[in-house]
Amino acid sequence: QVRLVESGGALVQAGGSLRLSCVASGRISTYSMGWFRQSPGKEREFVAAIAWSGINTYNTDSVKGRFTVSRDNAKNTVYLQMNNLKPEDTAVYYCAATPSHIVVVAEAEYDYWGQGTQVTVSS
Numbered sequence: 001q002v003r004l005v006e007s008g009g010a011l012v013q014a015g016g017s018l019r020l021s022c023v024a025s026g027r028i029s030t031y032s033m034g035w036f037r038q039s040p041g042k043e044r045e046f047v048a049a050i051a052w053s054g055i056n057t058y059n060t061d062s063v064k065g066r067f068t069v070s071r072d073n074a075k076n077t078v079y080l081q082m083n084n085l086k087p088e089d090t091a092v093y094y095c096a097a098t099p100s101h102i103v104v105v106a107e108a109e110y111d112y113w114g115q116g117t118q119v120t121v122s123s
Contacts, residue, residue: 002026002112004095006080009117016121017037020080022095022114028052029073032100034110035080037091037119044094044107048080051103058103063089080112 003025012018024095034049048059048069057069068081078095096110104110 002028002031002097003116004097004112006093006095006117007113009093009119011120011122014085014123015079016085018081018085018119020082020093020095020117020119022078022080024076024078024097026076028071028076028078028097029074030075030099030101031097032102032104033069033071033078034096034098035069035078035103036096036107037089038094038096038116039091046102046105046107047093049103049105050078052101056103058105082119085119087121087123090119090121092118 002050006022035047038044049095050057050069054071066084071078095114097112098110
């Protein structure tokens with residue numbers, strides 16, 4: 001069982017930056033980690049994911065060049081650095097984990113989820 005706790009969400013102006021953190025209760029060195037987000041009235045969507053090694057990552061098109069996912073397995077922590085934030089990035093951001101050595105994009109393949117952290121971007 002892996003417990004995930006996100007932090008770092010806040011209210012920020014458009015063009016600003018935030019770094020989200022996701023701390024796992026157990027070792028996640030063999031897990032693929034992902035970030036998802038859900039805006040009011042919309043379904044949860046994939047944002048970014050990182051393989052267990054930290055070498056392979058994948059971002060959805062809308063955040064490419066702005067968001068960077070990284071991990072520190074020694075700290076059981078995954079990060080999402082978000083730059084040049086836009087109002088459309090406003091959402092609850094969720095961290096997810098699944099035992100896999102490759103990058104996992106599909107929401108249904110993730111076994112563990114955090115409670116989420118709110119990111120609000122004002123125009």
